[in-house]
Amino acid sequence: MSRIIFFAITLLSLILGGCSDQNQSLTVDDVLQKFKAAGLEAENPREMTKDDYGLAPMKAKEAKRFFIPSLGENAGGRIFSFDNAADLKQTKEFYDRMGKESAMLFSWTIEKDNILVQINGDLPEEKFKQYKKALENAK
Template sequence: MKIKLLSATILSTTLLLTACGGNEGKNDAQTEQKQKEVTIDTLIKSFDDKGLSVKDVKKMSHEDFGPAPMKSKEAKQFVVEKDMNARLFYYDNENDLKEMKKYYDQLGKESAMLFSHTYAKGKFLIQANGSIDEKVFKKYTDVMDKEIK
């Protein structure tokens, strides 16, 4: 009788500990996923961490978009060098992202004065002043490639 009671107690304790311990792994995985979530702010921080200029970061207003389509969920701009800016956009919709990239690329084809660098990765688009050196712009796209899966 004592053996059955002892066995039942050990089995119950083991089941209880196993059930309670299983949640920790799930919570850790969920926390890790949230930590890896890429946002405009985490990308800008990654640019800064790599020593790239992100001076005077500001949320873009409708005036900042000018005649460009204003379909991004979020957009921020920052100074890369002197008076040359970059804009970082986040889209929920891939078609809107493609439309915006096409808009900036087409402007550059129509007039050299309106040329700008563009690069899309995941749900993000970066557009930068065309006077910024290609090698400098590539440093930003390299960070995006590492951060966005």
């Protein structure tokens, strides 16, 4: 009897474990596609270099820089994908803290699941809300 219960529990664990793939993490490219599908500027995306990170923590699994031409040359944002919530939180806190210390360093941040988006603070709030909505609707 105990073998049957053990087998049933093992089988149930395997079945439930296989269902976890339905809740996959978002990728940086998924977010870029959602922005573009929403009609938002996310031009010339490229892999981030250490220079793109500046003083920010380099803890992302993947990160891309994108540009918003309407804000001017070299203005845009960053999309980060993380393996764990602690690294995401630390990076988000870095950008949020910088904005509180100096208006010149202000930027918008949005997080969803394993993704953090940081966008130039010169972006008008109404436009920022469109990026936020596009990320919130990403699956």
